[in-house]
Amino acid sequence: MIQKPRGTEDLIANQVKEFFALELILRNIADLYNYQEIRTPFFELAELFLRGVGEQTDVVSKEMYIFNDKKNRQLALRPEGTAPTVRSVIENKLYINENLPLKLFYFGSMFRYERPQNGRQRQFNTFGVEVFGPKNPEIDCEIICLAVHMLKTIGIDDFKIHLNYLVDDNNRQIYIDDLKKQLKDVKLCDDCQSRLIKNPLRVLDCKVDQDKFKNIKDMKEYLSVEDKNYYNDLKRNLKNLDIKIIEDKNLVRGLDYYTGFVFEIKDKDQSTLIGGGRYDKLVKQLGDIDLPAAGWGMGIERIILNLQKQNVSLSEQSSLDAYIIGLSLKAKEFANILMFMLRSAGLKVDCDFMNRSMKSAFKQSEKNNAKNIILIGDKELKENNIIIKNQNTKEEHIVAFENIIDFMTKGE
Numbered sequence: 001m002i003q004k005p006r007g008t009e010d011l012i013a014n015q016v017k018e019f020f021a022l023e024l025i026l027r028n029i030a031d032l033y034n035y036q037e038i039r040t041p042f043f044e045l046a047e048l049f050l051r052g053v054g055e056q057t058d059v060v061s062k063e064m065y066i067f068n069d070k071k072n073r074q075l076a077l078r079p080e081g082t083a084p085t086v087r088s089v090i091e092n093k094l095y096i097n098e099n100l101p102l103k104l105f106y107f108g109s110m111f112r113y114e115r116p117q118n119g120r121q122r123q124f125n126t127f128g129v130e131v132f133g134p135k136n137p138e139i140d141c142e143i144i145c146l147a148v149h150m151l152k153t154i155g156i157d158d159f160k161i162h163l164n165y166l167v168d169d170n171n172r173q174i175y176i177d178d179l180k181k182q183l184k185d186v187k188l189c190d191d192c193q194s195r196l197i198k199n200p201l202r203v204l205d206c207k208v209d210q211d212k213f214k215n216i217k218d219m220k221e222y223l224s225v226e227d228k229n230y231y232n233d234l235k236r237n238l239k240n241l242d243i244k245i246i247e248d249k250n251l252v253r254g255l256d257y258y259t260g261f262v263f264e265i266k267d268k269d270q271s272t273l274i275g276g277g278r279y280d281k282l283v284k285q286l287g288d289i290d291l292p293a294a295g296w297g298m299g300i301e302r303i304i305l306n307l308q309k310q311n312v313s314l315s316e317q318s319s320l321d322a323y324i325i326g327l328s329l330k331a332k333e334f335a336n337i338l339m340f341m342l343r344s345a346g347l348k349v350d351c352d353f354m355n356r357s358m359k360s361a362f363k364q365s366e367k368n369n370a371k372n373i374i375l376i377g378d379k380e381l382k383e384n385n386i387i388i389k390n391q392n393t394k395e396e397h398i399v400a401f402e403n404i405i406d407f408m409t410k411g412e
Contacts, residue, residue, distance in 0.1 A: 007122025054256025
């Protein structure tokens with residue numbers, strides 16, 4: 001038997017409905033904030049992620065699906081949504097002044113070759129937002145506010161917002177040198193020993209050695225006066241909206257393009273639901289255009305898992321307006337005609353195609369949560385009527401053929 005690839009999932013029936021319901025809610029809220037949708041290809045030139053995300057990140061160095069096409073071009077399935085969005089903004093010249101601020105959102109599948117775990121597969125889905133143009137605490141506050149708005153709307157209230165501000169420019173190297181000195185005598189995992197040489201800030205993102213970094217100096221002590229003022233303004237804006245934060249000195253995120261503020265929203269189990277921040281140099285790096293930007297991504301599978309733990313359902317229970325049971329061969333033929341008529345009138349209808357017994361057909365109607373059962377036999381065909389049984393009231397009605405649609409759409 002051929003099975004699905006490891007790290008992928010089949011979504012079936014109600015799972016798809018939950019997925020779609022969540023997407024619809026997120027889209028509607030994004031529209032309230034005046035964000036427009038963007039869709040990028042599932043695969044890009046691998047160079048985009050090598051340059052944009054960073055060659056030393058785990059995402060690029062370990063987790064990307066890379067392949068060559070027939071012309072030997074190196075392509076990659078997208079592991080995240082920011083770099084493709086930036087590529088599209090540059091390529092389609094969306095950065096012109098009249099478009100700014102350019103506020104975009106996306107929803108789609110991402111791919112990473114990592115160990116499958118609860119809430120994260122090798123093919124997973126992300127809802128993300130990106131804002132290009134303004135660089136100010138107000139727009140940073142808005143994207144965090146948008147994330148909080150979405151979580152609370154779908155029923156997730158028990159979460160914590162972790163916030164940090166990354167040291168940049170000349171002070172960054174000073175901090176890195178001090179960080180290396182502080183970690184000199186700390187026994188690190190194999191990955192962190194490599195990171196300490198190639199990309200020291202990434203050491204702080206390690207989940208294995210996290211407890212060893214409690215006494216590491218806060219990088220915010222190395223910020224310039226301008227960055228300190230910016231960070232304080234952001235915190236003040238969040239406080240004005242009663243959005244509480246936890247200052248997390250070790251939060252760096254796992255992608256190299258971040259500059260300035262970064263944040264993660266974690267649930268009570270410390271699972272990251274949303275993460276993002278400011279990446280003011282990425283557009284310049286990829287397209288030689290000076291365009292500040294900020295954004296975040298939401299892990300859809302982790303959101304759905306959180307909702308399942310709370311027994312929260314976003315989609316309505318599926319039901320049929322009617323389930324038709326034909327009691328003879330001729331009645332089954334007429335049932336097919338009646339289904340077409342009722343469906344054309346906008347009613348959700350199905351029937352017994354499996355020639356079940358009466359008892360089994362009734363059980364099938366219950367499984368489909370049918371509001372009404374329509375019975376048709378030779379007697380009903382001869383008398384030009386049908387029997388409609390209301391499953392809520394248990395009342396039966398004999399309805400003439402010519403009145404069926406009117407009865408079903410308007411009631412008795």
